[in-house]
Amino acid sequence: MKLNKISTIYFSPTNTTKTIVEAIANVFSSEINTYDITFDRTKKVENFKEDELLIIGMPVYGGRIPYLVQEFVKNLKANNTLCIPVVVYGNRDYEDALLELSDYLEEGGFKIVSAGAFIGEHSFGAEIAGGRPNDDDLNIAKDFALKSKQKIQNINSVNDFEKINIPGNHPYKESASATIEWEPETLDNCNDCGSCKDVCPMGIIDKGNPKLITDISKCIHCCACVKVCPQNAKVMTSEMYNKFKEFKGFLMLTCSEVQKQPELFM
Numbered sequence: 001m002k003l004n005k006i007s008t009i010y011f012s013p014t015n016t017t018k019t020i021v022e023a024i025a026n027v028f029s030s031e032i033n034t035y036d037i038t039f040d041r042t043k044k045v046e047n048f049k050e051d052e053l054l055i056i057g058m059p060v061y062g063g064r065i066p067y068l069v070q071e072f073v074k075n076l077k078a079n080n081t082l083c084i085p086v087v088v089y090g091n092r093d094y095e096d097a098l099l100e101l102s103d104y105l106e107e108g109g110f111k112i113v114s115a116g117a118f119i120g121e122h123s124f125g126a127e128i129a130g131g132r133p134n135d136d137d138l139n140i141a142k143d144f145a146l147k148s149k150q151k152i153q154n155i156n157s158v159n160d161f162e163k164i165n166i167p168g169n170h171p172y173k174e175s176a177s178a179t180i181e182w183e184p185e186t187l188d189n190c191n192d193c194g195s196c197k198d199v200c201p202m203g204i205i206d207k208g209n210p211k212l213i214t215d216i217s218k219c220i221h222c223c224a225c226v227k228v229c230p231q232n233a234k235v236m237t238s239e240m241y242n243k244f245k246e247f248k249g250f251l252m253l254t255c256s257e258v259q260k261q262p263e264l265f266m
């Protein structure tokens, strides 16, 4: 089968999902139609056609895809368009996220060629899966893309694809990340450089005064502002800090020792 257009969609506050999606897409073509929905989940996306391929990546939040992007993904419409869904998780587990993403895509009319769960440095700190995806992860992603490409080349019609078994449960686990109560705060050594406001997917860091979070109830705890701060002045601290510290300690104990490997489904 010949492809006439390759598109990518990703939501990626700390860039690990973007890195994996790009590594896969670049094996298919150097001309990619990209929808980065990190800062705008209302972007208009044209309906996808039969001779196209979509590579779509989402981070795992609480074993699901982030609640913030669910409607966007559910609204994607395709006409037997080929699709490669991937999720990127912080070395704990991806639970129902890949199944959820794949289900929404199939309901929208996509045909799944292959799917993958990759590992990225945990949003909550480099102590967990620091530096991932690393070179090995990227080589695995490229090899996965090559095999997916061969699979597409070897078929004549989208109807020749068999349904892929993707792990996960129905009903999906309850999404807990929407109820996290930690919040980023700014320490006195902030020098007002403004980097944090530029990376906040929710646009809630005040443009004139980046020490200020305008609407904390919208924070998705992605930690993009914490990771980007050159002064280490944006931190997850608050009355809830001890809860965050305890949870991070639990993650470091349970998720940092064994480096998990990507799981691929064809």
Ligand SMILES: Cc1cc2nc3c(=O)[nH]c(=O)nc-3n(C[C@H](O)[C@H](O)[C@H](O)COP(=O)(O)O)c2cc1C
Pocket (backbone or CB within 6 Å): 011, 012, 013, 014, 015, 016, 017, 018, 059, 060, 061, 062, 063, 064, 088, 089, 090, 091, 092, 093, 094, 119, 120, 121, 122, 123, 124, 177, 180, 220, 221, 222, 223
């Ligand atoms: C609110 C929240 C919940 C998360 N839940 C999980 C999880 O359930 N399992 C896991 O392994 N990693 C989890 N992570 C870590 C991210 O999936 C991981 O760091 C991912 O690489 C972030 O993607 P990004 O760089 O594209 O933002 C969570 C991160 C956040 C912010």
Ligand code: SF4
Pocket (backbone or CB within 6 Å): 013, 184, 199, 200, 201, 202, 203, 204, 205, 213, 218, 219, 220, 221, 222, 223, 224, 225, 226
């Ligand atoms: S304020 Fe919240 S949503 Fe915005 S970058 Fe920081 S952690 Fe993410």
Ligand code: SF4
Pocket (backbone or CB within 6 Å): 186, 189, 190, 191, 192, 193, 194, 195, 196, 197, 210, 211, 228, 229, 230, 231, 232, 233, 234
């Ligand atoms: S990135 Fe850090 S130093 Fe710069 S404005 Fe934000 S909190 Fe302040």
